[in-house]
Amino acid sequence: MELDFNKSDGLLPVIIQDEQTLEVLMLGYMNREAFQKTKEEGKVTFFSRSKKRLWTKGEESGNFLYVKSIHSDCDNDTILIKADPLGPTCHTGSRSCFSTNFNQNFIFKLEQIVTDRYENPLEGSYVNSLHKKGINRIAQKVGEEGVETVVAALNQTEEDLINEASDLVFHLIVLLKEKNLDLKTIAENLEKRHK
Numbered sequence: 001m002e003l004d005f006n007k008s009d010g011l012l013p014v015i016i017q018d019e020q021t022l023e024v025l026m027l028g029y030m031n032r033e034a035f036q037k038t039k040e041e042g043k044v045t046f047f048s049r050s051k052k053r054l055w056t057k058g059e060e061s062g063n064f065l066y067v068k069s070i071h072s073d074c075d076n077d078t079i080l081i082k083a084d085p086l087g088p089t090c091h092t093g094s095r096s097c098f099s100t101n102f103n104q105n106f107i108f109k110l111e112q113i114v115t116d117r118y119e120n121p122l123e124g125s126y127v128n129s130l131h132k133k134g135i136n137r138i139a140q141k142v143g144e145e146g147v148e149t150v151v152a153a154l155n156q157t158e159e160d161l162i163n164e165a166s167d168l169v170f171h172l173i174v175l176l177k178e179k180n181l182d183l184k185t186i187a188e189n190l191e192k193r194h195k
Contacts, residue, residue: 004076005032011047012079016057016089019068019082020112021105025089026097028057030079042067044081063087107169107183114177130174138178141171 003012011029018025028046030038034054037045041056044065048055058064065083072079090097117127130138145168152161176182 001070001072002076003035003072003079005035007077011049012077014044014046014079014081016044016065017080017082019084020108022108023096023100023105024098025065025083025085025095026057035079038067038081039070044083057089058086061087061091063089065089107173110170111173111177111183114173118177127174130171131178135175135178138171138175142168142175145171 005012010031012031012035014028014030016025016028017023028044029049030045031047034045034047037054037056043056043058044067045054045056047053056064064086065081066086067081067083069082070079071082085095088095114127117125118131121128121131130141145164149161149164149168152164156164173183176186
């Protein structure tokens with residue numbers, strides 16, 4: 001990656017995007033040193049224009065941004081970092097520095113939550129109880145929720161349909177996790193089939 005740090009007095013704008021939900025979390029600036037430190041440590045480090053020094057996001061709050069991938073734009077003068085945020089990104093305590101009403105890609109966040117339950121089981125967690133019962137029970141739940149979604153679509157209210165479809169998607173995410181698959185794989189397959 002050949003970034004052009006000669007533009008804008010050696011500072012390049014950096015867009016931080018949630019790697020799972022694709023939500024834009026914040027905008028900051030990096031000089032060469034901040035970029036190098038970010039690559040080496042795997043945590044987003046900016047050059048703070050107000051503090052006049054390198055600043056690792058989360059160094060005080062603990063809400064680090066763990067780097068998943070780094071991309072440059074076509075002119076090599078803007079950086080996009082897809083990150084895994086550990087806690088809120090904004091200093092106000094909000095998920096993002098931009099006031100978006102809701103997380104439009106919550107399904108990907110839900111997938112992260114399910115994965116976390118698998119990796120860090122919680123006592124009383126519904127996901128963990130399904131996981132303990134195994135693939136047959138999880139598949140059965142997907143089937144039940146599929147039938148209930150069809151019944152709601154044909155005979156019930158819009159609210160009932162939304163609730164049943166939500167249950168179906170949730171249980172499908174658990175089934176995919178049980179089979180070591182993810183939504184990204186399904187999305188890639190859908191895109192391939194669309195062509």
